[in-house]
Amino acid sequence: xxxxxxxxxxxxxxxxxxxxxxxxxxxxxxxxxxxxxxxxxxxxxxxxxxxxxxxxxxxxxxxxxxxxxxxxxxxxxxxxxxxxxxxxxxxxxxxxxxxxxxxxxxxxxxxxxxxxxxxxxxxxxxxxxxxxxxxxxxxxxxxxxxxxxxxxxxxxxxxxxxxxxxxxxxxxxxxxxxxxxxxxxxxxxxxxxxxxxxxxxxxxxxxxxxxxxxxxxxxxxxxxxxxxxxxxxxxxxxxxxxxxxxxxxxxxxxxxxxxxx
Amino acid sequence: xxxxxxxxxxxxxxxxxxxxxxxxxxxxxxxxxxxxxxxxxxxxxxxxxxxxxxxxxxxxxxxxxxxxxxxxxxxxxxxxxxxxxxxxxxxxxxxxxxxx
Numbered sequence: 001x002x003x004x005x006x007x008x009x010x011x012x013x014x015x016x017x018x019x020x021x022x023x024x025x026x027x028x029x030x031x032x033x034x035x036x037x038x039x040x041x042x043x044x045x046x047x048x049x050x051x052x053x054x055x056x057x058x059x060x061x062x063x064x065x066x067x068x069x070x071x072x073x074x075x076x077x078x079x080x081x082x083x084x085x086x087x088x089x090x091x092x093x094x095x096x097x098x099x100x101x102x103x104x105x106x107x108x109x110x111x112x113x114x115x116x117x118x119x120x121x122x123x124x125x126x127x128x129x130x131x132x133x134x135x136x137x138x139x140x141x142x143x144x145x146x147x148x149x150x151x152x153x154x155x156x157x158x159x160x161x162x163x164x165x166x167x168x169x170x171x172x173x174x175x176x177x178x179x180x181x182x183x184x185x186x187x188x189x190x191x192x193x194x195x196x197x198x199x200x201x202x203x204x205x206x207x208x209x210x211x212x213x214x215x216x217x218x219x220x221x222x223x224x225x226x227x228x229x230x231x232x233x234x235x236x237x238x239x240x241x242x243x244x245x246x247x248x249x250x251x252x253x254x255x256x257x258x259x260x261x
Numbered sequence: 262x263x264x265x266x267x268x269x270x271x272x273x274x275x276x277x278x279x280x281x282x283x284x285x286x287x288x289x290x291x292x293x294x295x296x297x298x299x300x301x302x303x304x305x306x307x308x309x310x311x312x313x314x315x316x317x318x319x320x321x322x323x324x325x326x327x328x329x330x331x332x333x334x335x336x337x338x339x340x341x342x343x344x345x346x347x348x349x350x351x352x353x354x355x356x357x358x359x360x361x
Contacts, residue, residue: 183339185313186341186342187339188339188341215357216361221341223340223341224341
C-alpha cells in the first residue's frame with residue numbers, strides 16, 4: 001500500500017500532489033467525498049485496507065481518511081460521476097462504476113454492496129500514516145503553514161520556533177493536530193504532547209524561522225535528529241527552503257503509549 | 262632601576278593581552294597563539310550576534326591539532342540547535358554553522 005519512501009532530510013516544496021507543475025489537479029471536494037461515502041456505505045478502514053492495492057494512491061487514501069479533498073487522477077472523476085449523481089444505489093444490484101482500479105467483485109464484494117461474503121476486520125488493518133501520507137494531508141499542511149505564519153519569520157527581533165503534534169483517531173483514522181507552546185529563537189520543546197481522547201501521536205513538527213540567507217542551517221539539527229530517533233514517529237521541519245522530513249517513517253503500532261510510543 | 266623596567270614590561274604585556282581579548286577573527290594576529298578562553302570569547306562574540314540567549318547552552322571547547330572546535334549545545338532536551346565553530350589557534354574562524 002505504501003508507494004513512496006520517506007524523503008529523509010530532503011526538503012520538499014509542500015504537499016505532495018502528483019500533478020504536473022503548474023497544472024491544478026482535479027479535486028474531489030469534501031462535500032463530494034461525504035456524499036460518496038454516504039451513498040456507497042463503505043468504511044474508511046475498508047478503503048484503507050483495500051484501496052491501495054487497487055490503485056488508490058497514499059495521498060488519496062490519506063485524504064479520504066481525513067475527509068479532505070481528494071486529488072483525482074485522469075479518468076477517475078468520470079468513473080465516480082454515476083455514484084455521485086446517479087440514482088440511489090440498490091445495495092445488491094451493483095449498478096455503479098467504481099473508482100479507478102477498484103474491481104467490485106474481487107475487492108469490495110461484501111463491503112460496498114453488502115453481499116454475504118465476510119468482510120475483513122477493519123480494526124486489524126488500521127495503521128498509522130506514513131510521513132509522505134502526512135505531508136499530503138490537508139489538516140497537517142494547514143497546521144504547519146499556520147505555525148510558519150506564527151513564527152514571525154520576517155521580524156528579525158521576534159522570529160521564533162513554533163510546532164506541534166499530529167494525532168490519529170484509532171477508531172476513525174481522523175487526523176488532528178495540537179500546537180506546542182511558543183519556542184525560542186532557535187529551540188522548542190516538543191516532549192509533552194497533550195492527550196487527545198481516542199487518538200495517538202503519529203508525528204510532530206516545528207519551524208526553523210531563521211533565514212538561510214543569513215547563514216542559518218535550514219534542516220534538522222543534531223538535537224532534532226536525536227530527539228526524533230527517540231520518539232519513533234515522523235518529524236517535520238518547516239524552513240524557508242521547504243519541508244524537511246526525518247525520523248521514523250510511521251508510528252509502528254497504534255497501541256501502547258498514546259503519546260510518543 | 263631594574264624594578265622599574267620589570268614593571269614596565271609587565272604593563273606592556275598586560276596591555277597586549279587586553280588588545281587580543283577584544284579582537285575579532287579578522288583582526289587576530291596570525292603570529293599570536295591564543296588561549297582557550299580567548300578562543301571561547303571569539304566564539305561568544307559571534308554567537309551573540311545570531312542567538313538572542315546564550316544562557317540556554319552548554320559550551321564545549323576541544324583542541325584538535327592547531328584548531329579549536331567550539332560547540333554550543335542546548336542544556337535541556339529541547340529540539341533546536343546552537344552555533345558550532347572551528348577556530349584556528351590564532352583566533353581566525355575557519356568555519357561556523359548556525360543550527361536551529
